[in-house]
Amino acid sequence: WNIQYPLPMGKDTVPLTFRLALTAFKHVGIFPEQAVNWDYIATKVQSLKSHTPSPKVLNLFAYTGGASLAAKAAGADITHLDSVKQVVSWSRDNMDLSNLDNIRWIVEDAMTFVEREVKRGKKYNGIMLVPPAYGHGTDGQKWKLEDMINEMMFLVNKLLDEKCFLILNTYSLGFSSLIIENLLKGEKDLHTGELYLQSKTGMKLPLGVFGRFGRGC
Secondary structure, three states: OEEEEEEEEOOEEEEEEEEOOOOOOOOOOOOHHHHHHHHHHHHHHHHHOOOOOOOEEEEEOOOOOHHHHHHHHOOOEEEEEEOOHHHHHHHHHHHHHOOOOOOEEEEOOHHHHHHHHHHOOOOEEEEEEOOOOEEEOOOOOEEEHHHHHHHHHHHHHHHEEEEEEEEEEEOOOOOOHHHHHHHOOOOOOOEEEEEEEEOOOOOEEEEEEEEEEEEOO
C-alpha cells in the first residue's frame, strides 16, 4: 500500500509517496520518526541553493530513501547509497511514485565508498547517516557501530564542503545523545536529542538519537 508525506517547502508542501509492504525482517519500508529530519534536509537544501544552484548531497545507509526524496524534492543533486540491492530498488519505486527523477543509486559498502570519495577529493554540501548497530557490505565487509563510527565520521568530515549540513542518527541502545554530541563536537550550530513517535495519549516512544548541524546554511 502507499502513503504520502507532505514535505514542507516554504509556504507550500510537496507530497512524497512511499510504497509500504510487509517483510520477513519486520520492516514496512518507512521509519516515520525520520520525518523531522526530512523537514530539516529540505530547509537546508533550500538555504544552500541561494549560493549553490544544485547542492550535492550524500545519503549513506539510505534504506528506502525518505531522506533522498526530501533532498531531491528540495532541489539537491542526491547520491543514495545502501549495501542491500533490494532496498535500493524499493527506493527507486518511491522516487517514481513521488514523480521525482535523477537520483544517483549506489549499491556498495558505505565505508569503502567514503574512503574512495575522500581519495578523489570529492565534496558534498550535505551528508546524512543512519548507520545500523551491525551490518555487512556488498562484499561481506563487517560494520559494527561502536568500533567504526569514529573512523566513519573522520572521513565524512573530509567530504563536507565549506557550506554544508550533516545529520547523524543512530538506533543503537548503547548510544546516547551525549555520545553523538562528542562525535560532532566543535560544531557551532549543533543540535542533539531523541527521535520519537507520540501516541494519541501523549506518551512518547523513543526511537533513536540524533545530531545535526549546518555550516553557513
